[in-house]
Amino acid sequence: MTRRLSIALTLIALAPLTSACSGIGPSPWEKDLMAKPEMQVDSYAVLAAAEDHVYFSREASSGGRGFAGGGCGCN
Amino acid sequence: MRVARTGEDYRVSFAAMATPCEICVQTEDRALAGQLGRAAQQEALRIEHKFSRYRGDSVVGRINASGKDGLLVDAETGALLDFAEECHKASDGLFDVTSGVLRRAWQFDGSDRLPDRARIAALMPLVGWSKVRWRRPRLRLLPGMEIDFGGLAKEYAVDLVLRLLTSITGEPVLVNFGGDLRVSGPRKGNAPWHVAIESVDKAGTAAGMIQLLSGALATSGDARRFLMHGGVRYGHILDPRTGWPVEDPPRSVTVAAETCVEAGMTATLAILRGPGAEIFLKEEGARAWCIR
Amino acid sequence: MQLKTRRRGRVRKRIAKLSAGLLAASLAGQSRDAAAQYDTGSNDNFGPGIAYSQLDAALLIYQEPGGRVSATEPTLDLSVHGADGRELSLGFVADAVSGATPNGAVPSTLPQNFVTPLKAVGSTATLTSASGGSTIIHLPPTPGQLAQAALGRQYTVAADTLPVDKGFRDHRGAFNFGWAQPLGEITEVGFGGGYSRETDYQAITSNAHITQNLNSNNTTFSLSLNGELDSSFPFGGIPTPLTVMNAQWKSPTSRDKTQLGFVAGWTEVMTRWWLTQLNYAFDAQSGYQNDPYRVISVVDPASGQPNSSLYESRPEKRQSQSLFWDNKIDLDPAVTELSFRYYTDSWGIRSKTAEISENVPLGQSFYLEPSGRWYQQSAANFFHYFLVGSQPLPQYASSDFRLGAFTGITYGAKIGYHINGRSEFYLKGEYYTQMGNRHPADAFGQLKQQDLFAGTNAAVIFAGYTWDFH
Numbered sequence: 001m002t003r004r005l006s007i008a009l010t011l012i013a014l015a016p017l018t019s020a021c022s023g024i025g026p027s028p029w030e031k032d033l034m035a036k037p038e039m040q041v042d043s044y045a046v047l048a049a050a051e052d053h054v055y056f057s058r059e060a061s062s063g064g065r066g067f068a069g070g071g072c073g074c075n
Numbered sequence: 076m077r078v079a080r081t082g083e084d085y086r087v088s089f090a091a092m093a094t095p096c097e098i099c100v101q102t103e104d105r106a107l108a109g110q111l112g113r114a115a116q117q118e119a120l121r122i123e124h125k126f127s128r129y130r131g132d133s134v135v136g137r138i139n140a141s142g143k144d145g146l147l148v149d150a151e152t153g154a155l156l157d158f159a160e161e162c163h164k165a166s167d168g169l170f171d172v173t174s175g176v177l178r179r180a181w182q183f184d185g186s187d188r189l190p191d192r193a194r195i196a197a198l199m200p201l202v203g204w205s206k207v208r209w210r211r212p213r214l215r216l217l218p219g220m221e222i223d224f225g226g227l228a229k230e231y232a233v234d235l236v237l238r239l240l241t242s243i244t245g246e247p248v249l250v251n252f253g254g255d256l257r258v259s260g261p262r263k264g265n266a267p268w269h270v271a272i273e274s275v276d277k278a279g280t281a282a283g284m285i286q287l288l289s290g291a292l293a294t295s296g297d298a299r300r301f302l303m304h305g306g307v308r309y310g311h312i313l314d315p316r317t318g319w320p321v322e323d324p325p326r327s328v329t330v331a332a333e334t335c336v337e338a339g340m341t342a343t344l345a346i347l348r349g350p351g352a353e354i355f356l357k358e359e360g361a362r363a364w365c366i367r
Numbered sequence: 368m369q370l371k372t373r374r375r376g377r378v379r380k381r382i383a384k385l386s387a388g389l390l391a392a393s394l395a396g397q398s399r400d401a402a403a404q405y406d407t408g409s410n411d412n413f414g415p416g417i418a419y420s421q422l423d424a425a426l427l428i429y430q431e432p433g434g435r436v437s438a439t440e441p442t443l444d445l446s447v448h449g450a451d452g453r454e455l456s457l458g459f460v461a462d463a464v465s466g467a468t469p470n471g472a473v474p475s476t477l478p479q480n481f482v483t484p485l486k487a488v489g490s491t492a493t494l495t496s497a498s499g500g501s502t503i504i505h506l507p508p509t510p511g512q513l514a515q516a517a518l519g520r521q522y523t524v525a526a527d528t529l530p531v532d533k534g535f536r537d538h539r540g541a542f543n544f545g546w547a548q549p550l551g552e553i554t555e556v557g558f559g560g561g562y563s564r565e566t567d568y569q570a571i572t573s574n575a576h577i578t579q580n581l582n583s584n585n586t587t588f589s590l591s592l593n594g595e596l597d598s599s600f601p602f603g604g605i606p607t608p609l610t611v612m613n614a615q616w617k618s619p620t621s622r623d624k625t626q627l628g629f630v631a632g633w634t635e636v637m638t639r640w641w642l643t644q645l646n647y648a649f650d651a652q653s654g655y656q657n658d659p660y661r662v663i664s665v666v667d668p669a670s671g672q673p674n675s676s677l678y679e680s681r682p683e684k685r686q687s688q689s690l691f692w693d694n695k696i697d698l699d700p701a702v703t704e705l706s707f708r709y710y711t712d713s714w715g716i717r718s719k720t721a722e723i724s725e726n727v728p729l730g731q732s733f734y735l736e737p738s739g740r741w742y743q744q745s746a747a748n749f750f751h752y753f754l755v756g757s758q759p760l761p762q763y764a765s766s767d768f769r770l771g772a773f774t775g776i777t778y779g780a781k782i783g784y785h786i787n788g789r790s791e792f793y794l795k796g797e798y799y800t801q802m803g804n805r806h807p808a809d810a811f812g813q814l815k816q817q818d819l820f821a822g823t824n825a826a827v828i829f830a831g832y833t834w835d836f837h
Contacts, residue, residue, distance in 0.1 A: 059744060361379055
């Protein structure tokens with residue numbers, strides 16, 4: 001229960017940052033670093049999928065980045 | 076970014092590419108002016124940051140730091156390199172984007188300090204488009220060579236920004252980046268835009284007035300960057316074949332053309348011909364204004 | 368002063384043509400929204416408005432020690448990006464798995480026999496040695512059972528060893544496809560599907576998603592829906608849960624499971640060097656959840672010796688939720704990734720995951736990326752290491768170690784080489800450890816001296832190659 005509460009608080013604390021008015025966050029010309037492949041969340045999708053498959057076949061939890069479920073009979 | 080009302084227009088001004096930039100839109104809508112200004116500023120800064128030779132992480136920075144295998148460039152950079160190559164051929168070698176290394180010898184600060192010849196001679200082996208291996212998308216330079224889009228970037232930015240703004244609004248707009256400008260079309264009621272050409276000797280005063288219904292204007296000249304030595308004025312446009320400033324060019328050339336890139340390139344080619352500038356412009360049928 | 372139009376000279380004509388060409392080349396790149404120029408979603412130096420393709424090939428080699436599971440899995444992914452933001456992706460996976468897998472029974476101080484149906488029903492089986500260590504047995508037909516099941520496979524497990532079935536071998540092939548494109552004011556919509564098939568299992572997957580960028584592309588909201596239909600058709604048919612393990616051919620021959628879920632995500636560029644992503648996922652499954660090959664031992668209440676093995680039983684319904692928080696932080700020169708996940712489901716399983724990796728460039732072309740992962744899960748509420756003979760059978764019971772409580776720590780290191788601006792080769796090695804309670808408190812009799820945790824470590828190698836081209 002405590003854990004769920006702390007997660008909810010984290011969400012509330014981050015909520016103001018989701019406002020859609022422009023001016024929050026870096027300006028477009030300040031986003032040079034974001035173009036690096038290491039800074040993208042999906043640059044190594046094939047590797048991530050293979051790792052997820054391994055974890056899915058050894059653990060009860062699944063999902064996180066994408067959707068849960070494996071599409072294979074390994075769990 | 077500042078927004079101000081002048082007559083029937085809103086003028087949005089900001090700084091980019093080390094130049095005062097201005098967007099002028101004939102409208103009652105202040106919010107639109109702000110939106111256009113922000114869009115223009117973003118695009119101008121994008122181009123500045125992408126092609127700036129002062130930033131290690133810009134495309135030009137990476138080109139200039141690339142090793143013997145060169146590097147693969149994206150489509151936009153590739154298009155600019157193709158353009159630079161064609162202009163090099165069209166100008167019989169006068170226009171050369173590899174001449175940027177010469178700035179290591181030349182500082183055009185209005186003083187009388189000329190570089191010594193040995194310095195220039197040492198840099199000349201690094202100048203020359205013929206030494207570049209360019210085959211889309213791979214660019215290979217000799218070690219020490221550099222690409223400098225400085226002679227193109229401002230005009231290119233004006234054209235891209237204008238097209239961007241006309242896709243946002245149908246109101247008459249004028250994009251002016253430090254004297255290189257372009258209009259979307261005539262003002263309301265088919266009235267022309269009035270553009271003053273700056274005097275070369277007295278900054279801020281007008282030497283003439285042009286009425287523009289469409290197209291672009293670009294000005295090339297030494298009004299602000301020059302060296303004065305022994306009574307001789309050395310303009311900042313360097314002849315890539317000698318490493319020295321072009322001899323006896325007009326002090327200022329303003330060309331009108333359909334696009335800012337075309338106007339800018341025509342003006343640059345005129346200046347590079349030194350004493351033959353006016354004849355070149357006349358033979359080519361260019362709409363131009365020279366000041367000697 | 369009005370400037371008059373005059374006839375164009377040769378050079379001017381050429382310059383005019385070249386200028387028009389230059390500006391047209393960047394025409395495809397501009398879109399109505401200037402902010403779209405800074406789309407951080409696509410990682411490419413080709414620039415906006417350029418069509419290109421990306422090919423990703425990878426090979427995974429997985430190995431557990433001591434003759435347990437090993438697997439080889441090659442994958443191939445192709446994505447084709449159109450000039451206008453449209454994207455088609457195709458993927459293919461194949462895997463070959465073999466080795467010994469725990470059957471769910473507890474070890475004993477005495478040897479144990481286990482019987483399973485033979486692959487081929489009603490035929491004179493030519494038993495290849497693929498079953499490793501088992502023998503064909505002839506079973507007397509049980510009244511009421513089909514006479515076909517005259518043959519079975521029996522294997523013996525030595526004393527004091529974890530019972531594993533060595534005859535485990537399977538191949539799988541799968542493909543998936545996806546389509547994504549901008550739609551009007553919406554940044555991206557897409558859908559996709561996939562099909563996976565192995566000897567005893569089939570899965571059909573489908574998904575749809577919608578993504579919206581806001582705030583100069585600093586904020587991205589996404590919602591994806593996914594559905595799956597799985598069919599399990601194990602050797603020997605579907606066993607009735609909590610019945611005694613036997614070699615009879617069972618019915619039904621197959622059972623299905625459906626799954627429906629969604630993931631809601633928020634990605635934000637917080638500062639120039641910090642990107643964060645928060646995903647909430649919900650999933651509901653309904654149908655056949657059992658592992659048809661797994662049993663649970665029923666032990667003697669006095670000695671703790673296993674007397675029989677019953678097929679496991681899991682609830683048909685399972686709902687789960689998870690919260691995933693990922694961060695990418697660029698602190699020159701290394702890029703750090705830090706992520707956390709909290710998972711909970713209706714089977715009583717709760718898990719926490721934390722991962723960290725550091726991407727360190729070495730010179731111009733190489734990089735090294737060490738990584739670590741800590742994972743802890745609690746047991747499902749129907750997980751039991753064993754059942755006691757004197758107690759009434761529960762409705763659900765499984766001794767599958769993957770549903771039990773354990774901690775898993777992964778140590779990894781990846782090295783990559785940028786061959787040129789658009790190709791890369793990488794190699795990653797990982798070592799997974801699984802630590803569970805080997806001697807649960809309720810073990811008694813001979814069970815107290817046995818190691819009851821069936822989890823194991825594993826070593827994995829991934830090799831991959833990425834290639835972007837026009």
